[in-house]
Amino acid sequence: MxxxxxxxxxxxxxxxxxxxxxxxxxxxxxxxxxxxVKIGKYIRLVVEDREGGLDRVKEMCDKLLANPVIEDYRIVEVEEGTVAP
Amino acid sequence: MxxxxxxxxxxxxxxxxxxxxxxxxxxxxxxxxxxxVKIGKYIRLVVEDREGGLDRVKEMCDKLLANPVIEDYRIVEVEEGTVAP
Incomplete structure:
Protein backbone atom coordinates (compact mmCIF):
# COMPACT_ATOMS: atom_id res chain seq x y z
CA MET A 1 0.00 0.00 0.00
CA VAL A 37 -7.09 32.74 6.57
CA LYS A 38 -7.24 30.40 3.57
CA ILE A 39 -9.24 27.21 3.76
CA GLY A 40 -8.62 24.32 1.41
CA LYS A 41 -8.93 20.55 1.44
CA TYR A 42 -6.60 18.02 3.03
CA ILE A 43 -7.03 14.60 1.46
CA ARG A 44 -5.39 11.37 2.57
CA LEU A 45 -5.36 8.53 0.08
CA VAL A 46 -4.32 4.94 0.61
CA VAL A 47 -3.86 3.03 -2.64
CA GLU A 48 -2.53 -0.36 -3.61
CA ASP A 49 0.97 -0.25 -5.01
CA ARG A 50 0.85 -0.06 -8.76
CA GLU A 51 3.08 1.07 -11.61
CA GLY A 52 2.78 4.85 -12.04
CA GLY A 53 1.05 5.34 -8.70
CA LEU A 54 1.79 9.05 -8.39
CA ASP A 55 0.68 9.75 -11.96
CA ARG A 56 -2.59 8.02 -11.27
CA VAL A 57 -3.10 10.10 -8.12
CA LYS A 58 -2.51 13.23 -10.25
CA GLU A 59 -5.19 12.00 -12.64
CA MET A 60 -7.58 11.47 -9.71
CA CYS A 61 -6.96 15.06 -8.61
CA ASP A 62 -7.57 16.45 -12.08
CA LYS A 63 -10.70 14.41 -12.61
CA LEU A 64 -12.36 14.41 -9.21
CA LEU A 65 -10.52 15.57 -6.11
CA ALA A 66 -9.72 19.11 -7.23
CA ASN A 67 -11.16 21.53 -9.74
CA PRO A 68 -8.14 22.47 -11.88
CA VAL A 69 -9.93 25.57 -13.17
CA ILE A 70 -9.94 27.29 -9.80
CA GLU A 71 -7.79 25.11 -7.55
CA ASP A 72 -4.15 24.13 -7.22
CA TYR A 73 -3.08 20.91 -5.61
CA ARG A 74 0.09 19.46 -4.19
CA ILE A 75 0.67 15.73 -3.70
CA VAL A 76 3.09 14.32 -1.14
CA GLU A 77 3.84 10.61 -0.88
CA VAL A 78 4.13 9.66 2.78
CA GLU A 79 5.37 6.65 4.68
CA GLU A 80 2.53 4.49 5.81
CA GLY A 81 1.56 5.11 9.39
CA THR A 82 3.31 8.47 9.53
CA VAL A 83 0.26 10.44 8.43
CA ALA A 84 -0.89 12.31 11.48
CA PRO A 85 -3.10 13.20 13.22
CA MET B 1 4.17 37.90 10.67
CA VAL B 37 -9.97 8.35 1.04
CA LYS B 38 -10.26 10.75 3.96
CA ILE B 39 -11.12 14.38 3.37
CA GLY B 40 -10.36 17.07 5.90
CA LYS B 41 -9.56 20.75 5.94
CA TYR B 42 -6.25 22.43 5.17
CA ILE B 43 -6.09 25.90 6.71
CA ARG B 44 -3.34 28.46 6.22
CA LEU B 45 -3.18 31.27 8.74
CA VAL B 46 -1.05 34.40 8.68
CA VAL B 47 -0.98 36.22 12.01
CA GLU B 48 0.94 39.14 13.42
CA ASP B 49 3.74 38.08 15.74
CA ARG B 50 2.53 38.10 19.30
CA GLU B 51 3.45 36.47 22.61
CA GLY B 52 1.99 32.96 22.78
CA GLY B 53 1.20 32.85 19.07
CA LEU B 54 0.88 29.09 18.83
CA ASP B 55 -1.32 28.87 21.91
CA ARG B 56 -3.65 31.45 20.41
CA VAL B 57 -3.84 29.47 17.17
CA LYS B 58 -4.77 26.40 19.25
CA GLU B 59 -7.54 28.45 20.84
CA MET B 60 -8.78 29.52 17.41
CA CYS B 61 -8.93 25.87 16.38
CA ASP B 62 -10.86 24.86 19.47
CA LYS B 63 -13.28 27.74 19.19
CA LEU B 64 -13.87 28.07 15.48
CA LEU B 65 -11.66 26.29 12.96
CA ALA B 66 -12.26 22.73 14.13
CA ASN B 67 -14.98 20.93 16.03
CA PRO B 68 -13.07 19.24 18.87
CA VAL B 69 -15.96 16.85 19.50
CA ILE B 70 -15.53 15.07 16.18
CA GLU B 71 -12.31 16.44 14.71
CA ASP B 72 -8.60 16.31 15.44
CA TYR B 73 -6.24 19.02 14.29
CA ARG B 74 -2.52 19.43 13.88
CA ILE B 75 -0.78 22.80 13.73
CA VAL B 76 2.56 23.35 12.02
CA GLU B 77 4.39 26.67 12.12
CA VAL B 78 5.93 27.35 8.73
CA GLU B 79 8.47 29.79 7.38
CA GLU B 80 6.82 32.65 5.58
CA GLY B 81 6.77 32.18 1.84
CA THR B 82 7.44 28.46 2.06
CA VAL B 83 3.78 27.50 2.19
CA ALA B 84 3.01 25.90 -1.14
CA PRO B 85 1.20 25.61 -3.44
Missing part, protein backbone atom coordinates in the same frame (compact mmCIF):
# COMPACT_ATOMS: atom_id res chain seq x y z
CA UNK A 2 1.11 3.57 -0.64
CA UNK A 3 -0.16 6.65 1.14
CA UNK A 4 -0.49 10.14 -0.29
CA UNK A 5 -1.43 13.48 1.18
CA UNK A 6 -3.08 15.94 -1.19
CA UNK A 7 -3.43 19.65 -0.37
CA UNK A 8 -6.02 21.48 -2.43
CA UNK A 9 -6.11 25.28 -2.34
CA UNK A 10 -7.78 27.98 -4.36
CA UNK A 11 -5.61 29.49 -7.08
CA UNK A 12 -4.26 32.96 -6.44
CA UNK A 13 -6.95 35.54 -7.06
CA UNK A 14 -9.86 33.12 -6.66
CA UNK A 15 -12.29 34.19 -3.95
CA UNK A 16 -12.21 31.93 -0.88
CA UNK A 17 -15.55 32.36 0.93
CA UNK A 18 -14.86 29.99 3.87
CA UNK A 19 -11.52 31.70 4.46
CA UNK A 20 -13.03 35.17 4.45
CA UNK A 21 -15.80 34.04 6.77
CA UNK A 22 -13.28 32.54 9.20
CA UNK A 23 -11.21 35.74 9.07
CA UNK A 24 -14.21 37.84 10.07
CA UNK A 25 -15.33 35.40 12.74
CA UNK A 26 -11.86 35.25 14.31
CA UNK A 27 -11.71 39.02 14.32
CA UNK A 28 -15.12 39.14 16.01
CA UNK A 29 -13.86 36.67 18.62
CA UNK A 30 -11.03 39.07 19.48
CA UNK A 31 -8.21 37.51 17.47
CA UNK A 32 -7.31 40.78 15.79
CA UNK A 33 -3.77 39.59 15.01
CA UNK A 34 -5.12 37.39 12.20
CA UNK A 35 -4.09 38.83 8.84
CA UNK A 36 -5.28 36.08 6.51
CA UNK B 2 3.98 34.18 11.44
CA UNK B 3 2.41 31.52 9.24
CA UNK B 4 0.72 28.34 10.39
CA UNK B 5 -0.71 25.36 8.58
CA UNK B 6 -3.59 23.58 10.27
CA UNK B 7 -4.76 20.10 9.25
CA UNK B 8 -8.24 19.19 10.43
CA UNK B 9 -9.38 15.58 10.16
CA UNK B 10 -12.25 13.55 11.52
CA UNK B 11 -11.44 11.61 14.67
CA UNK B 12 -11.02 7.87 14.28
CA UNK B 13 -14.42 6.19 14.02
CA UNK B 14 -16.27 9.33 12.95
CA UNK B 15 -18.06 8.91 9.63
CA UNK B 16 -16.48 10.91 6.80
CA UNK B 17 -19.16 11.39 4.12
CA UNK B 18 -17.04 13.34 1.59
CA UNK B 19 -14.31 10.71 1.89
CA UNK B 20 -16.69 7.83 1.32
CA UNK B 21 -18.27 9.62 -1.63
CA UNK B 22 -14.85 10.22 -3.21
CA UNK B 23 -13.91 6.57 -2.64
CA UNK B 24 -16.99 5.39 -4.52
CA UNK B 25 -16.58 7.93 -7.28
CA UNK B 26 -12.92 7.00 -7.82
CA UNK B 27 -13.86 3.34 -7.96
CA UNK B 28 -16.56 4.15 -10.53
CA UNK B 29 -13.97 6.04 -12.59
CA UNK B 30 -11.83 2.90 -12.73
CA UNK B 31 -9.36 3.65 -9.94
CA UNK B 32 -9.93 0.35 -8.23
CA UNK B 33 -6.56 0.51 -6.44
CA UNK B 34 -7.94 3.10 -4.03
CA UNK B 35 -8.34 1.58 -0.57
CA UNK B 36 -9.29 4.63 1.44
Missing amino acids: ASYEVFVTYKKGIFDPPGVTAERALSNLGYDEVAS | ASYEVFVTYKKGIFDPPGVTAERALSNLGYDEVAS
